[in-house]
Amino acid sequence: MSASARRLAFLIKQNQPKVLTQEEANISAHRLARTAKFGSTTKYQKTESAEEYAQRFFSENQNAALDKRDPLAKLETVNAMLNDRKTEINDRFSYLSQKKALVLMIYGENTQELFQTYVQIAAFYNDDFRIPSAMRHLKKAQQIMQQIQITNIDHLKFSIEYAYAVINSDVEDQEEYYRHVAQSQKIIANFTDIECDDQIYNYKRSYLLARIYNGNGQCEDAITMYGDAIAEYEMMTNNETTENTARLYHELGATYEAVGDIKNARNYYRTAYDIYSSLEINDKAQELSLWLDEHDSDHHAYIPEEEEEDY
Structure with a gap:
């Protein structure tokens, strides 16, 4: 070369944008998503069943719990908001959390729908250059991919997000x-x-x-x-x-x-x-x-x- x-x-x-430590993030003025604040603390724990996760999510998010519509109708609304480019980044994170809970409730684990959701969450983190978080969700998607058949398009999206995360990962030197x-x-x-x-x-x-x-x-x-x-x-x-x-x-x-x-x-x-x-x-x-x-x-x-x- x-x-x-x-x-x-x-x-x-x-x-x-460099992947920052928490201390660096607090003092840096150059972070790509300077105004983003991610208030939700909901995380999927491997020890939880799909039903347990969904119950915990809705108990911690009362606004979502008050929506008494059919879960499929809720999911349709959530997907519409995620597909709208005007949806603010904070709201987008909230909708992704809702989507994960709804997908687990409706379809369960080791499903194509949950695989797609994890890739979508990884894309959100990739776009914000939060590479470790993107990688964490891509690994969850990869675990599902080993259990089920996925379409070529889903495989393409997973591969692009994975490659995107790799090339944007922080490095120590040129060779890395x-x-x-x-x-x-x-x-x-x-x-x-x-x-x-x-x-x-x-x-x-x-x-x-x-x-x-x-x-x-x-x-x-x-x-x-x-x-x-x-x-x-x-x-x-x-x-x-x-x-x-x-x-x-x-x-x-x-x-x-x-x-x-x-x-x-x-x-x-x-x-x-x-x-x-x-x-x-x-x-x-x-x-x-x-x-x-x-x-x-x-x-x-x-x-x-x-x-x-x-x-």
Whole structure:
């Protein structure tokens, strides 16, 4: 692997939020989901039966217990809220907890429905870069997968989340990162060409492949997959600009920089910078501002707005 490719791979790894210890999380201002607060303490214990877990969940969550509808009707409502992109992250966690309790009540353990729920919970944690929690639920899903037959699409979703967790796991050095890249590539090797109607997983697969290609120093292939990931993400979000949008453009710019295409690097860095600035993600905006100061004559240094003091 060339020196430029190695620098790019590590730059992209640094662009991912680090998995923090609890002490670091309390003092860090750079965590991806800065406002998320997960109030529920409900956890599935292996010693509990499905019935015991469901009873405990509803005894600890009185609002859910007051809903006297049929469990299947409740589950339909919960799924609708989880499928709604406008559902807030705190509410999403609550709905996932409700879904797990309802699925255990209706379908029981070692079922396809519970497998799908664990993968869905893992995806939630992956998206928040809470990798140990994602891994914990993926292992539960894997245990079920060893007991039952699952569809190719369910296997694809599991593999993408598993590879996603591996490549985003915290590392001590570059060599460990490259091992994670190789492991992620192996995990999804059989699922790169499977047709999937789920927009989220088409996007995640393209982004994951872009990260893998970058880790392997295959920058041209990475550029292609970043283009696919951006198009799929913008279609999925109806062109809503988010921190994920900025991250995609940031990493694509870094990839162009690695192959010496400064013109395209400048264009994508500028787009990422504009999004970071509009979202007031100051550390990333300032990071790109320094690069643009050197490479873009039209760029003006980023100065974050000062908050007004209350008198």
